[in-house]
Amino acid sequence: MKLNLPEPFTHLVLYCRAGFEKDCAAEISTVTASLGVAGYVQAKPQQGFVIFHCVGDDGKDACWLQSKISLNALVFTRQWLAAGPFLDDLPPTDRLTPILDAVDGWPQVGELWLEYPDTNEGKQLHRFCKKLTVPLRKALKAKKVLSVQENPALPRLHLFFLNGQQCYVGINLVGKGARWLNGIPRLKFPSQAPSRSTLKLAEAWHSLLSKEDEERLLQPGMKAVDLGAAPGGWTWQLVSRHIRVTAVDNGPMDTALMESGLVEHLRADGFTFEPSKPVDWLVCDIVDKPARVTDMIIRWLTSEWTRHAVFNLKLPMKQRYQAVATALDRLHAACQEAGFNYRIVTKQLYHDREEVTVVVLRD
Ligand SMILES: C[S@@+](CC[C@H](N)C(=O)[O-])C[C@H]1O[C@@H](n2cnc3c(N)ncnc32)[C@H](O)[C@@H]1O
Structure with missing residues:
Protein backbone atom coordinates (compact mmCIF):
# COMPACT_ATOMS: atom_id res chain seq x y z
CA MET A 1 0.00 0.00 0.00
CA LYS A 2 1.45 3.37 -1.04
CA LEU A 3 0.73 6.03 1.52
CA ASN A 4 0.39 9.61 0.55
CA LEU A 5 2.69 11.19 3.11
CA PRO A 6 3.89 14.79 3.09
CA GLU A 7 7.50 13.62 3.73
CA PRO A 8 9.17 10.22 3.32
CA PHE A 9 9.56 8.31 6.58
CA THR A 10 13.27 7.81 7.01
CA HIS A 11 13.52 5.76 10.21
CA LEU A 12 12.50 2.28 11.12
CA VAL A 13 12.22 2.03 14.92
CA LEU A 14 12.69 -1.55 16.11
CA TYR A 15 11.85 -2.48 19.71
CA CYS A 16 13.87 -5.30 21.25
CA ARG A 17 14.75 -6.82 24.60
CA ALA A 18 17.22 -4.54 26.43
CA GLY A 19 20.72 -5.95 25.97
CA PHE A 20 19.95 -7.35 22.50
CA GLU A 21 20.35 -4.13 20.53
CA LYS A 22 23.46 -5.41 18.74
CA ASP A 23 21.64 -8.52 17.59
CA CYS A 24 18.59 -6.58 16.50
CA ALA A 25 20.89 -4.18 14.61
CA ALA A 26 22.86 -6.98 12.93
CA GLU A 27 19.63 -8.60 11.81
CA ILE A 28 18.01 -5.49 10.34
CA SER A 29 21.29 -4.56 8.61
CA THR A 30 21.38 -7.98 6.94
CA VAL A 31 17.73 -7.84 5.90
CA THR A 32 17.86 -4.27 4.54
CA ALA A 33 21.10 -4.99 2.67
CA SER A 34 19.45 -8.01 1.03
CA LEU A 35 16.67 -5.65 -0.15
CA GLY A 36 19.21 -3.18 -1.55
CA VAL A 37 18.26 -0.41 0.89
CA ALA A 38 20.89 2.20 1.65
CA GLY A 39 21.06 3.07 5.31
CA TYR A 40 22.73 2.72 8.66
CA VAL A 41 21.83 1.53 12.13
CA GLN A 42 21.99 3.38 15.42
CA ALA A 43 21.97 1.12 18.49
CA LYS A 44 22.93 1.96 22.05
CA PRO A 45 23.34 -0.77 24.66
CA GLN A 46 20.42 -1.34 27.04
CA GLN A 47 18.09 1.19 25.42
CA GLY A 48 15.58 -1.45 24.26
CA PHE A 49 15.35 -0.26 20.67
CA VAL A 50 17.34 0.27 17.50
CA ILE A 51 16.92 2.79 14.70
CA PHE A 52 17.53 2.02 11.05
CA HIS A 53 18.02 5.22 9.03
CA CYS A 54 17.13 5.03 5.33
CA VAL A 55 19.38 7.35 3.35
CA GLY A 56 18.59 6.54 -0.30
CA ASP A 57 16.48 8.79 -2.51
CA ASP A 58 15.08 5.88 -4.50
CA GLY A 59 11.74 5.68 -2.64
CA LYS A 60 12.94 2.82 -0.46
CA ASP A 61 12.00 4.49 2.80
CA ALA A 62 10.81 3.00 6.09
CA CYS A 63 7.23 2.46 4.81
CA TRP A 64 8.59 0.63 1.79
CA LEU A 65 10.72 -1.54 4.07
CA GLN A 66 7.74 -2.31 6.25
CA SER A 67 5.73 -3.35 3.22
CA LYS A 68 8.50 -5.77 2.20
CA ILE A 69 9.41 -7.32 5.55
CA SER A 70 7.22 -9.38 7.84
CA LEU A 71 7.63 -8.68 11.56
CA ASN A 72 7.69 -12.45 12.09
CA ALA A 73 10.77 -12.66 9.88
CA LEU A 74 12.71 -10.59 12.43
CA VAL A 75 13.88 -12.67 15.38
CA PHE A 76 15.05 -9.88 17.67
CA THR A 77 12.34 -7.27 16.92
CA ARG A 78 9.15 -7.37 19.00
CA GLN A 79 7.45 -4.35 17.57
CA TRP A 80 8.40 -1.70 15.07
CA LEU A 81 7.21 1.41 13.33
CA ALA A 82 7.98 3.40 10.24
CA ALA A 83 8.73 6.80 11.71
CA GLY A 84 8.63 10.27 10.31
CA PRO A 85 9.34 13.07 12.74
CA PHE A 86 11.35 12.81 15.94
CA LEU A 87 9.99 15.33 18.42
CA ASP A 88 12.70 16.17 20.88
CA ASP A 89 11.43 19.13 22.84
CA LEU A 90 7.81 18.56 23.80
CA PRO A 91 6.82 21.28 26.27
CA PRO A 92 5.34 19.72 29.44
CA THR A 93 2.62 22.38 29.40
CA ASP A 94 1.40 21.54 25.90
CA ARG A 95 2.50 18.30 24.27
CA LEU A 96 -0.56 18.05 22.04
CA THR A 97 0.18 20.97 19.70
CA PRO A 98 3.58 19.75 18.40
CA ILE A 99 2.22 16.21 17.99
CA LEU A 100 -0.78 17.47 16.05
CA ASP A 101 1.53 19.63 13.91
CA ALA A 102 3.73 16.61 13.22
CA VAL A 103 0.86 14.61 11.72
CA ASP A 104 -0.45 17.46 9.62
CA GLY A 105 -1.39 16.23 6.15
CA TRP A 106 -1.07 12.54 7.06
CA PRO A 107 -3.58 10.04 5.68
CA GLN A 108 -6.22 8.89 8.14
CA VAL A 109 -5.20 6.30 10.72
CA GLY A 110 -7.54 3.82 12.42
CA GLU A 111 -5.91 3.54 15.87
CA LEU A 112 -3.53 5.37 18.19
CA TRP A 113 -0.95 3.56 20.32
CA LEU A 114 1.43 5.24 22.74
CA GLU A 115 4.45 3.07 23.48
CA TYR A 116 7.81 3.12 25.25
CA PRO A 117 10.96 0.97 25.54
CA ASP A 118 10.91 -2.15 27.71
CA THR A 119 13.52 -0.80 30.13
CA ASN A 120 13.30 0.36 33.74
CA GLU A 121 13.12 4.01 32.61
CA GLY A 122 10.70 3.12 29.83
CA LYS A 123 8.28 1.42 32.19
CA GLN A 124 8.00 4.68 34.17
CA LEU A 125 6.23 6.09 31.10
CA HIS A 126 3.28 3.71 31.33
CA ARG A 127 1.05 6.07 33.30
CA PHE A 128 2.19 9.10 31.38
CA CYS A 129 1.25 7.43 28.08
CA LYS A 130 -2.08 6.25 29.43
CA LYS A 131 -2.92 9.77 30.61
CA LEU A 132 -1.93 11.39 27.34
CA THR A 133 -3.87 8.92 25.18
CA VAL A 134 -7.36 10.25 25.97
CA PRO A 135 -6.85 13.96 25.10
CA LEU A 136 -4.63 13.07 22.15
CA ARG A 137 -7.20 10.70 20.73
CA LYS A 138 -9.85 13.39 21.05
CA ALA A 139 -7.67 16.02 19.35
CA LEU A 140 -6.67 13.67 16.52
CA LYS A 141 -10.30 12.82 15.87
CA ALA A 142 -11.19 16.51 15.79
CA LYS A 143 -8.37 17.01 13.25
CA LYS A 144 -9.77 14.01 11.28
CA VAL A 145 -6.39 12.23 11.35
CA LEU A 146 -7.83 9.48 13.56
CA SER A 147 -11.04 7.75 12.45
CA VAL A 148 -14.02 8.24 14.78
CA GLN A 149 -14.42 4.48 15.25
CA GLU A 150 -11.39 2.24 15.70
CA ASN A 151 -10.59 0.89 12.23
CA PRO A 152 -8.02 -1.90 11.77
CA ALA A 153 -8.31 -1.53 7.97
CA LEU A 154 -6.35 1.74 8.25
CA PRO A 155 -2.70 2.23 9.32
CA ARG A 156 -2.10 2.59 13.05
CA LEU A 157 -0.49 5.71 14.48
CA HIS A 158 2.29 5.08 17.01
CA LEU A 159 4.07 7.44 19.33
CA PHE A 160 7.19 5.88 20.79
CA PHE A 161 8.22 7.88 23.85
CA LEU A 162 11.79 7.90 25.13
CA ASN A 163 10.82 10.25 27.97
CA GLY A 164 8.26 12.99 28.59
CA GLN A 165 9.94 15.32 26.07
CA GLN A 166 11.00 13.04 23.23
CA CYS A 167 9.11 10.71 20.93
CA TYR A 168 9.15 9.21 17.47
CA VAL A 169 5.94 9.65 15.51
CA GLY A 170 5.20 6.91 13.02
CA ILE A 171 2.85 4.28 11.75
CA ASN A 172 2.37 0.60 11.26
CA LEU A 173 0.94 -0.31 7.89
CA VAL A 174 -2.20 -2.46 7.99
CA GLY A 175 -1.42 -5.92 9.40
CA LYS A 176 2.27 -5.12 9.84
CA GLY A 177 2.59 -4.31 13.53
CA ALA A 178 2.57 -6.54 16.58
CA ARG A 179 -0.87 -7.24 18.00
CA TRP A 180 0.13 -6.00 21.46
CA LEU A 181 1.23 -2.68 22.86
CA ASN A 182 5.06 -2.55 22.87
CA GLY A 183 4.97 -5.98 21.21
CA ILE A 184 4.41 -7.58 24.63
CA PRO A 185 1.49 -9.98 25.05
CA ARG A 186 0.13 -9.88 28.60
CA LEU A 187 -0.29 -13.51 29.62
CA LYS A 188 -1.57 -14.51 33.02
CA PHE A 189 0.52 -17.10 34.83
CA PRO A 190 -1.71 -20.17 35.29
CA SER A 191 -1.62 -20.79 39.05
CA GLN A 192 -1.46 -24.60 38.71
CA ALA A 193 1.45 -24.60 36.27
CA PRO A 194 4.62 -25.97 37.90
CA SER A 195 7.05 -23.34 36.55
CA ARG A 196 7.16 -19.89 35.04
CA SER A 197 8.68 -21.42 31.90
C1 LIG B 1 14.85 -24.96 31.66
S1 LIG B 1 14.55 -26.50 32.39
C2 LIG B 1 13.04 -26.96 31.64
C3 LIG B 1 11.85 -26.31 32.21
C4 LIG B 1 10.56 -26.90 31.67
N1 LIG B 1 10.41 -26.63 30.26
C5 LIG B 1 9.36 -26.35 32.39
O1 LIG B 1 8.56 -25.65 31.75
O2 LIG B 1 9.18 -26.62 33.58
C6 LIG B 1 15.67 -27.52 31.58
C7 LIG B 1 15.52 -28.99 31.94
O3 LIG B 1 16.33 -29.74 31.04
C8 LIG B 1 16.79 -30.87 31.72
N2 LIG B 1 17.93 -31.43 30.94
C9 LIG B 1 19.16 -30.93 30.76
N3 LIG B 1 19.89 -31.74 29.97
C10 LIG B 1 19.05 -32.77 29.63
C11 LIG B 1 19.21 -33.91 28.83
N4 LIG B 1 20.36 -34.16 28.20
N5 LIG B 1 18.17 -34.73 28.68
C12 LIG B 1 16.98 -34.49 29.31
N6 LIG B 1 16.80 -33.41 30.09
C13 LIG B 1 17.81 -32.56 30.25
C14 LIG B 1 17.13 -30.37 33.11
O4 LIG B 1 17.10 -31.44 34.04
C15 LIG B 1 16.00 -29.36 33.34
O5 LIG B 1 14.96 -29.94 34.07
Whole structure:
Protein backbone atom coordinates (compact mmCIF):
# COMPACT_ATOMS: atom_id res chain seq x y z
CA MET A 1 0.00 0.00 0.00
CA LYS A 2 1.45 3.37 -1.04
CA LEU A 3 0.73 6.03 1.52
CA ASN A 4 0.39 9.61 0.55
CA LEU A 5 2.69 11.19 3.11
CA PRO A 6 3.89 14.79 3.09
CA GLU A 7 7.50 13.62 3.73
CA PRO A 8 9.17 10.22 3.32
CA PHE A 9 9.56 8.31 6.58
CA THR A 10 13.27 7.81 7.01
CA HIS A 11 13.52 5.76 10.21
CA LEU A 12 12.50 2.28 11.12
CA VAL A 13 12.22 2.03 14.92
CA LEU A 14 12.69 -1.55 16.11
CA TYR A 15 11.85 -2.48 19.71
CA CYS A 16 13.87 -5.30 21.25
CA ARG A 17 14.75 -6.82 24.60
CA ALA A 18 17.22 -4.54 26.43
CA GLY A 19 20.72 -5.95 25.97
CA PHE A 20 19.95 -7.35 22.50
CA GLU A 21 20.35 -4.13 20.53
CA LYS A 22 23.46 -5.41 18.74
CA ASP A 23 21.64 -8.52 17.59
CA CYS A 24 18.59 -6.58 16.50
CA ALA A 25 20.89 -4.18 14.61
CA ALA A 26 22.86 -6.98 12.93
CA GLU A 27 19.63 -8.60 11.81
CA ILE A 28 18.01 -5.49 10.34
CA SER A 29 21.29 -4.56 8.61
CA THR A 30 21.38 -7.98 6.94
CA VAL A 31 17.73 -7.84 5.90
CA THR A 32 17.86 -4.27 4.54
CA ALA A 33 21.10 -4.99 2.67
CA SER A 34 19.45 -8.01 1.03
CA LEU A 35 16.67 -5.65 -0.15
CA GLY A 36 19.21 -3.18 -1.55
CA VAL A 37 18.26 -0.41 0.89
CA ALA A 38 20.89 2.20 1.65
CA GLY A 39 21.06 3.07 5.31
CA TYR A 40 22.73 2.72 8.66
CA VAL A 41 21.83 1.53 12.13
CA GLN A 42 21.99 3.38 15.42
CA ALA A 43 21.97 1.12 18.49
CA LYS A 44 22.93 1.96 22.05
CA PRO A 45 23.34 -0.77 24.66
CA GLN A 46 20.42 -1.34 27.04
CA GLN A 47 18.09 1.19 25.42
CA GLY A 48 15.58 -1.45 24.26
CA PHE A 49 15.35 -0.26 20.67
CA VAL A 50 17.34 0.27 17.50
CA ILE A 51 16.92 2.79 14.70
CA PHE A 52 17.53 2.02 11.05
CA HIS A 53 18.02 5.22 9.03
CA CYS A 54 17.13 5.03 5.33
CA VAL A 55 19.38 7.35 3.35
CA GLY A 56 18.59 6.54 -0.30
CA ASP A 57 16.48 8.79 -2.51
CA ASP A 58 15.08 5.88 -4.50
CA GLY A 59 11.74 5.68 -2.64
CA LYS A 60 12.94 2.82 -0.46
CA ASP A 61 12.00 4.49 2.80
CA ALA A 62 10.81 3.00 6.09
CA CYS A 63 7.23 2.46 4.81
CA TRP A 64 8.59 0.63 1.79
CA LEU A 65 10.72 -1.54 4.07
CA GLN A 66 7.74 -2.31 6.25
CA SER A 67 5.73 -3.35 3.22
CA LYS A 68 8.50 -5.77 2.20
CA ILE A 69 9.41 -7.32 5.55
CA SER A 70 7.22 -9.38 7.84
CA LEU A 71 7.63 -8.68 11.56
CA ASN A 72 7.69 -12.45 12.09
CA ALA A 73 10.77 -12.66 9.88
CA LEU A 74 12.71 -10.59 12.43
CA VAL A 75 13.88 -12.67 15.38
CA PHE A 76 15.05 -9.88 17.67
CA THR A 77 12.34 -7.27 16.92
CA ARG A 78 9.15 -7.37 19.00
CA GLN A 79 7.45 -4.35 17.57
CA TRP A 80 8.40 -1.70 15.07
CA LEU A 81 7.21 1.41 13.33
CA ALA A 82 7.98 3.40 10.24
CA ALA A 83 8.73 6.80 11.71
CA GLY A 84 8.63 10.27 10.31
CA PRO A 85 9.34 13.07 12.74
CA PHE A 86 11.35 12.81 15.94
CA LEU A 87 9.99 15.33 18.42
CA ASP A 88 12.70 16.17 20.88
CA ASP A 89 11.43 19.13 22.84
CA LEU A 90 7.81 18.56 23.80
CA PRO A 91 6.82 21.28 26.27
CA PRO A 92 5.34 19.72 29.44
CA THR A 93 2.62 22.38 29.40
CA ASP A 94 1.40 21.54 25.90
CA ARG A 95 2.50 18.30 24.27
CA LEU A 96 -0.56 18.05 22.04
CA THR A 97 0.18 20.97 19.70
CA PRO A 98 3.58 19.75 18.40
CA ILE A 99 2.22 16.21 17.99
CA LEU A 100 -0.78 17.47 16.05
CA ASP A 101 1.53 19.63 13.91
CA ALA A 102 3.73 16.61 13.22
CA VAL A 103 0.86 14.61 11.72
CA ASP A 104 -0.45 17.46 9.62
CA GLY A 105 -1.39 16.23 6.15
CA TRP A 106 -1.07 12.54 7.06
CA PRO A 107 -3.58 10.04 5.68
CA GLN A 108 -6.22 8.89 8.14
CA VAL A 109 -5.20 6.30 10.72
CA GLY A 110 -7.54 3.82 12.42
CA GLU A 111 -5.91 3.54 15.87
CA LEU A 112 -3.53 5.37 18.19
CA TRP A 113 -0.95 3.56 20.32
CA LEU A 114 1.43 5.24 22.74
CA GLU A 115 4.45 3.07 23.48
CA TYR A 116 7.81 3.12 25.25
CA PRO A 117 10.96 0.97 25.54
CA ASP A 118 10.91 -2.15 27.71
CA THR A 119 13.52 -0.80 30.13
CA ASN A 120 13.30 0.36 33.74
CA GLU A 121 13.12 4.01 32.61
CA GLY A 122 10.70 3.12 29.83
CA LYS A 123 8.28 1.42 32.19
CA GLN A 124 8.00 4.68 34.17
CA LEU A 125 6.23 6.09 31.10
CA HIS A 126 3.28 3.71 31.33
CA ARG A 127 1.05 6.07 33.30
CA PHE A 128 2.19 9.10 31.38
CA CYS A 129 1.25 7.43 28.08
CA LYS A 130 -2.08 6.25 29.43
CA LYS A 131 -2.92 9.77 30.61
CA LEU A 132 -1.93 11.39 27.34
CA THR A 133 -3.87 8.92 25.18
CA VAL A 134 -7.36 10.25 25.97
CA PRO A 135 -6.85 13.96 25.10
CA LEU A 136 -4.63 13.07 22.15
CA ARG A 137 -7.20 10.70 20.73
CA LYS A 138 -9.85 13.39 21.05
CA ALA A 139 -7.67 16.02 19.35
CA LEU A 140 -6.67 13.67 16.52
CA LYS A 141 -10.30 12.82 15.87
CA ALA A 142 -11.19 16.51 15.79
CA LYS A 143 -8.37 17.01 13.25
CA LYS A 144 -9.77 14.01 11.28
CA VAL A 145 -6.39 12.23 11.35
CA LEU A 146 -7.83 9.48 13.56
CA SER A 147 -11.04 7.75 12.45
CA VAL A 148 -14.02 8.24 14.78
CA GLN A 149 -14.42 4.48 15.25
CA GLU A 150 -11.39 2.24 15.70
CA ASN A 151 -10.59 0.89 12.23
CA PRO A 152 -8.02 -1.90 11.77
CA ALA A 153 -8.31 -1.53 7.97
CA LEU A 154 -6.35 1.74 8.25
CA PRO A 155 -2.70 2.23 9.32
CA ARG A 156 -2.10 2.59 13.05
CA LEU A 157 -0.49 5.71 14.48
CA HIS A 158 2.29 5.08 17.01
CA LEU A 159 4.07 7.44 19.33
CA PHE A 160 7.19 5.88 20.79
CA PHE A 161 8.22 7.88 23.85
CA LEU A 162 11.79 7.90 25.13
CA ASN A 163 10.82 10.25 27.97
CA GLY A 164 8.26 12.99 28.59
CA GLN A 165 9.94 15.32 26.07
CA GLN A 166 11.00 13.04 23.23
CA CYS A 167 9.11 10.71 20.93
CA TYR A 168 9.15 9.21 17.47
CA VAL A 169 5.94 9.65 15.51
CA GLY A 170 5.20 6.91 13.02
CA ILE A 171 2.85 4.28 11.75
CA ASN A 172 2.37 0.60 11.26
CA LEU A 173 0.94 -0.31 7.89
CA VAL A 174 -2.20 -2.46 7.99
CA GLY A 175 -1.42 -5.92 9.40
CA LYS A 176 2.27 -5.12 9.84
CA GLY A 177 2.59 -4.31 13.53
CA ALA A 178 2.57 -6.54 16.58
CA ARG A 179 -0.87 -7.24 18.00
CA TRP A 180 0.13 -6.00 21.46
CA LEU A 181 1.23 -2.68 22.86
CA ASN A 182 5.06 -2.55 22.87
CA GLY A 183 4.97 -5.98 21.21
CA ILE A 184 4.41 -7.58 24.63
CA PRO A 185 1.49 -9.98 25.05
CA ARG A 186 0.13 -9.88 28.60
CA LEU A 187 -0.29 -13.51 29.62
CA LYS A 188 -1.57 -14.51 33.02
CA PHE A 189 0.52 -17.10 34.83
CA PRO A 190 -1.71 -20.17 35.29
CA SER A 191 -1.62 -20.79 39.05
CA GLN A 192 -1.46 -24.60 38.71
CA ALA A 193 1.45 -24.60 36.27
CA PRO A 194 4.62 -25.97 37.90
CA SER A 195 7.05 -23.34 36.55
CA ARG A 196 7.16 -19.89 35.04
CA SER A 197 8.68 -21.42 31.90
CA THR A 198 5.12 -22.40 31.05
CA LEU A 199 4.63 -18.84 29.74
CA LYS A 200 7.30 -19.35 27.06
CA LEU A 201 5.33 -22.10 25.36
CA ALA A 202 2.04 -20.28 25.94
CA GLU A 203 3.47 -17.17 24.29
CA ALA A 204 4.98 -19.13 21.40
CA TRP A 205 1.61 -20.61 20.51
CA HIS A 206 -0.30 -17.40 21.18
CA SER A 207 1.95 -15.15 19.15
CA LEU A 208 3.59 -17.35 16.51
CA LEU A 209 0.62 -19.50 15.52
CA SER A 210 -2.43 -18.06 13.80
CA LYS A 211 -5.83 -18.76 15.39
CA GLU A 212 -6.53 -21.35 12.66
CA ASP A 213 -3.15 -23.04 13.22
CA GLU A 214 -3.80 -23.16 16.94
CA GLU A 215 -7.19 -24.85 16.47
CA ARG A 216 -6.02 -27.25 13.78
CA LEU A 217 -2.61 -28.20 15.15
CA LEU A 218 -3.24 -28.41 18.90
CA GLN A 219 -6.07 -30.87 19.25
CA PRO A 220 -7.16 -33.07 22.16
CA GLY A 221 -5.86 -36.61 21.81
CA MET A 222 -2.66 -35.59 20.04
CA LYS A 223 0.69 -36.90 21.28
CA ALA A 224 3.80 -34.98 22.27
CA VAL A 225 7.29 -35.51 23.61
CA ASP A 226 8.75 -32.89 25.97
CA LEU A 227 12.55 -33.09 26.22
CA GLY A 228 13.99 -31.44 29.33
CA ALA A 229 10.48 -31.39 30.77
CA ALA A 230 10.97 -31.02 34.54
CA PRO A 231 9.25 -29.71 36.55
CA GLY A 232 6.62 -29.58 33.82
CA GLY A 233 5.65 -26.04 32.75
CA TRP A 234 5.64 -26.92 29.05
CA THR A 235 4.06 -30.33 29.67
CA TRP A 236 1.35 -28.49 31.64
CA GLN A 237 0.51 -26.40 28.55
CA LEU A 238 0.17 -29.54 26.44
CA VAL A 239 -1.89 -31.34 29.08
CA SER A 240 -4.19 -28.31 29.43
CA ARG A 241 -5.05 -28.93 25.77
CA HIS A 242 -5.65 -32.63 26.50
CA ILE A 243 -2.52 -33.70 24.64
CA ARG A 244 -0.73 -36.85 25.91
CA VAL A 245 2.90 -36.20 26.81
CA THR A 246 6.03 -38.29 27.20
CA ALA A 247 8.13 -36.12 29.50
CA VAL A 248 11.86 -36.86 29.29
CA ASP A 249 14.06 -35.56 32.10
CA ASN A 250 16.19 -36.95 34.89
CA GLY A 251 14.68 -34.37 37.21
CA PRO A 252 11.36 -34.78 39.07
CA MET A 253 8.03 -33.84 37.51
CA ASP A 254 5.30 -31.98 39.38
CA THR A 255 3.12 -34.47 41.27
CA ALA A 256 -0.25 -32.85 40.47
CA LEU A 257 0.62 -32.81 36.78
CA MET A 258 1.48 -36.52 36.87
CA GLU A 259 -1.94 -37.17 38.45
CA SER A 260 -3.61 -35.89 35.26
CA GLY A 261 -2.97 -39.37 33.83
CA LEU A 262 -1.86 -37.81 30.55
CA VAL A 263 1.87 -37.78 31.29
CA GLU A 264 4.45 -40.55 31.14
CA HIS A 265 7.74 -39.55 32.78
CA LEU A 266 10.94 -41.13 31.47
CA ARG A 267 14.27 -40.54 33.17
CA ALA A 268 16.44 -40.54 30.08
CA ASP A 269 18.83 -38.40 28.06
CA GLY A 270 16.87 -36.12 25.74
CA PHE A 271 19.64 -36.10 23.15
CA THR A 272 19.54 -39.87 22.59
CA PHE A 273 15.87 -40.58 23.31
CA GLU A 274 13.87 -42.01 20.39
CA PRO A 275 10.06 -42.37 20.44
CA SER A 276 8.51 -45.79 19.84
CA LYS A 277 5.87 -44.17 17.57
CA PRO A 278 5.78 -40.81 15.75
CA VAL A 279 4.20 -37.92 17.64
CA ASP A 280 2.45 -34.71 16.66
CA TRP A 281 4.68 -32.37 18.67
CA LEU A 282 8.22 -32.32 19.94
CA VAL A 283 8.94 -29.58 22.45
CA CYS A 284 12.36 -29.01 23.96
CA ASP A 285 13.62 -26.56 26.56
CA ILE A 286 17.02 -28.15 27.29
CA VAL A 287 19.79 -25.66 28.00
CA ASP A 288 22.63 -26.68 25.66
CA LYS A 289 24.65 -25.41 22.70
CA PRO A 290 22.46 -24.20 19.80
CA ALA A 291 24.32 -26.47 17.35
CA ARG A 292 23.69 -29.57 19.48
CA VAL A 293 19.99 -28.79 19.93
CA THR A 294 19.64 -28.04 16.20
CA ASP A 295 21.22 -31.41 15.29
CA MET A 296 18.76 -33.19 17.52
CA ILE A 297 15.73 -31.32 16.15
CA ILE A 298 16.83 -32.03 12.57
CA ARG A 299 17.11 -35.73 13.43
CA TRP A 300 13.55 -35.75 14.84
CA LEU A 301 12.10 -33.92 11.86
CA THR A 302 13.89 -35.78 9.09
CA SER A 303 13.27 -39.17 10.74
CA GLU A 304 9.60 -38.11 10.89
CA TRP A 305 9.49 -38.86 14.61
CA THR A 306 7.50 -35.65 14.98
CA ARG A 307 5.35 -33.51 12.75
CA HIS A 308 5.82 -30.15 14.47
CA ALA A 309 8.38 -28.80 16.91
CA VAL A 310 8.86 -25.94 19.37
CA PHE A 311 12.26 -25.47 20.91
CA ASN A 312 14.50 -22.91 22.50
CA LEU A 313 17.94 -22.01 21.29
CA LYS A 314 19.94 -20.78 24.27
CA LEU A 315 22.18 -18.01 23.02
CA PRO A 316 25.92 -17.77 23.49
CA MET A 317 27.41 -14.64 25.11
CA LYS A 318 28.70 -13.24 21.82
CA GLN A 319 27.67 -13.40 18.15
CA ARG A 320 24.16 -14.27 19.17
CA TYR A 321 22.55 -13.21 15.91
CA GLN A 322 25.13 -15.27 14.01
CA ALA A 323 24.46 -18.34 16.15
CA VAL A 324 20.72 -18.09 15.44
CA ALA A 325 21.26 -17.46 11.72
CA THR A 326 23.56 -20.50 11.43
CA ALA A 327 21.10 -22.76 13.24
CA LEU A 328 18.19 -21.57 11.09
CA ASP A 329 20.16 -22.00 7.86
CA ARG A 330 20.86 -25.60 8.79
CA LEU A 331 17.26 -26.24 9.75
CA HIS A 332 15.94 -24.78 6.48
CA ALA A 333 18.48 -26.77 4.45
CA ALA A 334 17.48 -30.02 6.20
CA CYS A 335 13.72 -29.42 5.70
CA GLN A 336 14.25 -28.53 2.05
CA GLU A 337 16.41 -31.57 1.43
CA ALA A 338 13.73 -33.75 3.03
CA GLY A 339 11.20 -32.21 0.62
CA PHE A 340 8.89 -30.95 3.38
CA ASN A 341 6.22 -28.30 3.11
CA TYR A 342 7.13 -26.43 6.24
CA ARG A 343 7.14 -23.09 8.00
CA ILE A 344 9.67 -21.88 10.54
CA VAL A 345 9.05 -18.88 12.78
CA THR A 346 11.71 -17.78 15.24
CA LYS A 347 11.35 -15.03 17.81
CA GLN A 348 12.92 -13.76 20.95
CA LEU A 349 9.66 -13.74 22.88
CA TYR A 350 8.89 -11.48 25.81
CA HIS A 351 9.20 -14.47 28.17
CA ASP A 352 12.51 -15.57 26.62
CA ARG A 353 15.67 -14.37 28.30
CA GLU A 354 19.04 -15.36 26.80
CA GLU A 355 17.28 -17.46 24.20
CA VAL A 356 14.98 -17.49 21.21
CA THR A 357 12.03 -19.75 20.46
CA VAL A 358 11.73 -21.65 17.19
CA VAL A 359 8.47 -23.10 15.89
CA VAL A 360 8.57 -25.57 12.99
CA LEU A 361 5.23 -26.46 11.41
CA ARG A 362 4.72 -29.09 8.72
CA ASP A 363 1.82 -28.35 6.40
C1 LIG B 1 14.85 -24.96 31.66
S1 LIG B 1 14.55 -26.50 32.39
C2 LIG B 1 13.04 -26.96 31.64
C3 LIG B 1 11.85 -26.31 32.21
C4 LIG B 1 10.56 -26.90 31.67
N1 LIG B 1 10.41 -26.63 30.26
C5 LIG B 1 9.36 -26.35 32.39
O1 LIG B 1 8.56 -25.65 31.75
O2 LIG B 1 9.18 -26.62 33.58
C6 LIG B 1 15.67 -27.52 31.58
C7 LIG B 1 15.52 -28.99 31.94
O3 LIG B 1 16.33 -29.74 31.04
C8 LIG B 1 16.79 -30.87 31.72
N2 LIG B 1 17.93 -31.43 30.94
C9 LIG B 1 19.16 -30.93 30.76
N3 LIG B 1 19.89 -31.74 29.97
C10 LIG B 1 19.05 -32.77 29.63
C11 LIG B 1 19.21 -33.91 28.83
N4 LIG B 1 20.36 -34.16 28.20
N5 LIG B 1 18.17 -34.73 28.68
C12 LIG B 1 16.98 -34.49 29.31
N6 LIG B 1 16.80 -33.41 30.09
C13 LIG B 1 17.81 -32.56 30.25
C14 LIG B 1 17.13 -30.37 33.11
O4 LIG B 1 17.10 -31.44 34.04
C15 LIG B 1 16.00 -29.36 33.34
O5 LIG B 1 14.96 -29.94 34.07
